[in-house]
Every structure is written in C-alpha cells, then in structure tokens.
C-alpha cells in the first residue's frame with residue numbers, strides 16, 4: 001500500500017527504513033525480555049547493550065558530552081512535561097515561550113500556571129513567522145526561570161536563532177529548553193555549540209520507531225529535575241521511609257520500557273548520518289523551493305516567502321477550499337498531507353485563522369512527487 005502513496009506528513013511521523021523495522025522485529029524474535037540492570041540473564045544483557053547503543057548514537061548525533069545526558073521518554077511531549085513537573089517552578093517564576101509553539105510547549109505551562117501560579121508569557125513573532133529578537137529581549141526579565149522555545153516550527157518551517165536566544169536567556173540566569181522535534185531530524189543540531197540546557201525531540205519523527213522521545217540535559221540540570229514517573233528501575237534502594245534515586249538517566253526511566261522501539265534507535269540514527277544531515281536539510285529546501293515556484297500563484301503560503309527560511313514545511317491555504325477539503329482531494333490522488341491547525345491552536349486563534357494544509361518533506365521525497373502534487377492544483381484551480 002505504501003508504494004502507491006506520496007507521503008508528505010513527515011512533520012507528524014516519518015516512514016521507517018527496513019533496518020529499523022528489522023531491529024524492532026529482532027527484539028521480539030530473539031530477546032523479548034526486560035532490559036536494564038534488573039534482570040541479569042544473557043537475553044537481558046543483549047537488550048541492555050542495544051539500549052545503550054541507541055543512547056550512544058543519540059548522544060553523538062546531538063553532540064552531548066556523555067550518553068548519560070540522554071533520557072528516553074515517550075515523545076517530545078513527555079520530555080517537556082518532565083521539565084514542567086520536575087523543575088520545581090512556582091509563584092514568582094516566569095516561563096517564556098514564543099507565540100507559535102506546538103501545544104506540547106504550551107499546555108504544560110498553562111497547567112503549571114493554574115496549578116502552581118507561575119507566570120506564562122509568549123514572545124510575539126513577526127508577521128511573516130520569523131522570530132523577533134527585539135521582542136524577545138524586551139520580554140526578558142529577572143523573573144524568567146525558563147525560556148522554552150521551538151527550534152524549527154512545525155507550522156511554517158522557520159527556525160529560531162537558538163544560539164542567540166540561549167545567550168540572552170543565560171544573561172538572565174534562566175534555563176533554556178529547546179523543542180527540537182522539527183530540527184533534530186532535519187538538520188545538524190549540536191547541543192554544546194547551541195549551549196542549550198535541555199533539548200526535547202521525538203525519535204518517531206526521524207525514521208525511528210514510534211513511542212520514543214528524548215530529553216537531553218546538562219548534568220546539573222538533570223540533577224535538579226525530579227522524575228515524572230518513578231518506580232522500579234529508577235531507584236538504587238528504598239525503605240518504607242526513604243528512597244535513593246539513581247543518577248540520570250536511570251532515575252527518569254522508571255518501569256519497563258518500550259524496548260522494541262529502543263532497539264530501533266541506533267539503525268535510525270545510522271541511516272540519517274549515512275545520508276548526512278546537511279544534505280537532508282538542503283534536499284528538503286530544494287523540494288520546498290520547487291513547490292513554491294510551481295504553486296505560489298495559486299496558493300497562499302504560510303510563513304516567509306523565501307523557501308530557504310521554511311525548511312521542509314510547505315503549509316498553505318487556498319481561498320476557495322477549506323484545508324480539510326484539500327487534504328481529502330489530495331488523498332484521492334494518493335498524496336498524504338495534513339490539514340488543520342497542526343497543534344498550534346493559540347497562534348491561529350489570535351489571528352482568526354482556521355488552519356492550513358501542510359506538506360512536510362523528508363529525505364525520501366522526490367521532485368517527481370512534488371510535481372505530481374502541484375499538478376493537482378493546476379487541474380483543480382486552472
């Protein structure tokens with residue numbers, strides 16, 4: 001079925017290479033057991049090695065100093081929630097985001113505002129969707145404890161100047177959490193170069209199995225964070241009166257894990273590195289450039305006009321058709337896109353916008369597919 005389909009919903013979930021599927025199956029066929037340090041038998045030891053190979057691969061991919069700085073979560077959402085629940089923020093503390101965040105970097109802060117009385121503030125982006133550094137500087141003050149911002153937007157593909165944002169956040173002694181869900185899979189991201197304190201992303205958006213995310217943290221920040229879900233595997237010892245938590249990442253990874261998916265991390269990262277993240281980034285921009293050239297007279301593109309600034313995201317509106325109608329029409333021609341607000345509801349609500357149809361490209365998409373996509377609008381709109 002997949003071979004008939006042009007798949008342009010990569011910002012949500014990517015397809016999986018054979019190597020990843022094979023690694024997942026191998027877990028079930030050869031060592032379908034509990035991993036980590038709990039069981040000491042030989043099958044468990046094989047699995048333990050596979051998990052740590054995945055951790056090492058992610059650590060190298062994002063330039064972490066040590067693999068112990070890589071915490072496995074369910075997804076980006078869980079990684080952000082771990083930070084929201086674990087930092088101990090309360091009254092008098094401000095969390096600052098942009099006004100164009102995915103709900104996963106909005107909802108946890110609203111819940112924390114209602115529960116703990118934090119202040120939740122947003123930096124207004126420019127009308128074309130690009131980040132406004134001046135607005136950011138004006139929003140910063142001593143009460144900001146955490147700057148939590150998107151790196152590349154799932155709405156329009158723009159990328160924030162993360163390094164400068166981090167420097168300014170640190171001038172105010174605030175921590176900097178970067179949402180890398182749409183950057184880590186698509187371009188080189190180096191946590192030491194960007195000097196982020198925390199980075200969240202999802203492995204299922206980068207060729208990996210579904211149900212695995214990552215929270216990277218600087219050592220001292222991971223030490224400060226309390227676990228979101230603690231229990232078996234997250235403590236060194238416990239009595240009825242006290243517990244001794246493990247060091248990171250163990251203290252965050254309580255309970256049996258998504259082992260089959262963890263086994264698929266290394267092959268996914270190897271695949272990305274073999275192709276090369278610079279080349280992936282460039283390929284997506286070229287596809288976006290082609291889509292823009294072919295369609296700019298027929299559709300209204302969301303975000304800056306220059307495709308270089310929109311990475312692999314081509315999100316658009318058509319005056320005479322609703323975003324879901326377009327999605328259905330495209331699907332009838334075997335092209336999978338996504339219509340709606342793309343989990344960026346507040347941005348749409350404040351602008352009175354109903355949403356867009358998003359084509360999001362990845363390394364396996366081709367110019368022929370983009371031409372087929374554009375041709376449909378020629379046929380539809382003349």
Ligand SMILES: Cc1ncc(COP(=O)(O)O)c(C=O)c1O
Nearest residue numbers: 075076077102104154181182202
């Ligand atoms: C920018 C961004 N952040 C966070 C998320 C949430 O990712 P997940 O659903 O894997 O938690 C997404 C998902 O599309 C995203 O695009």
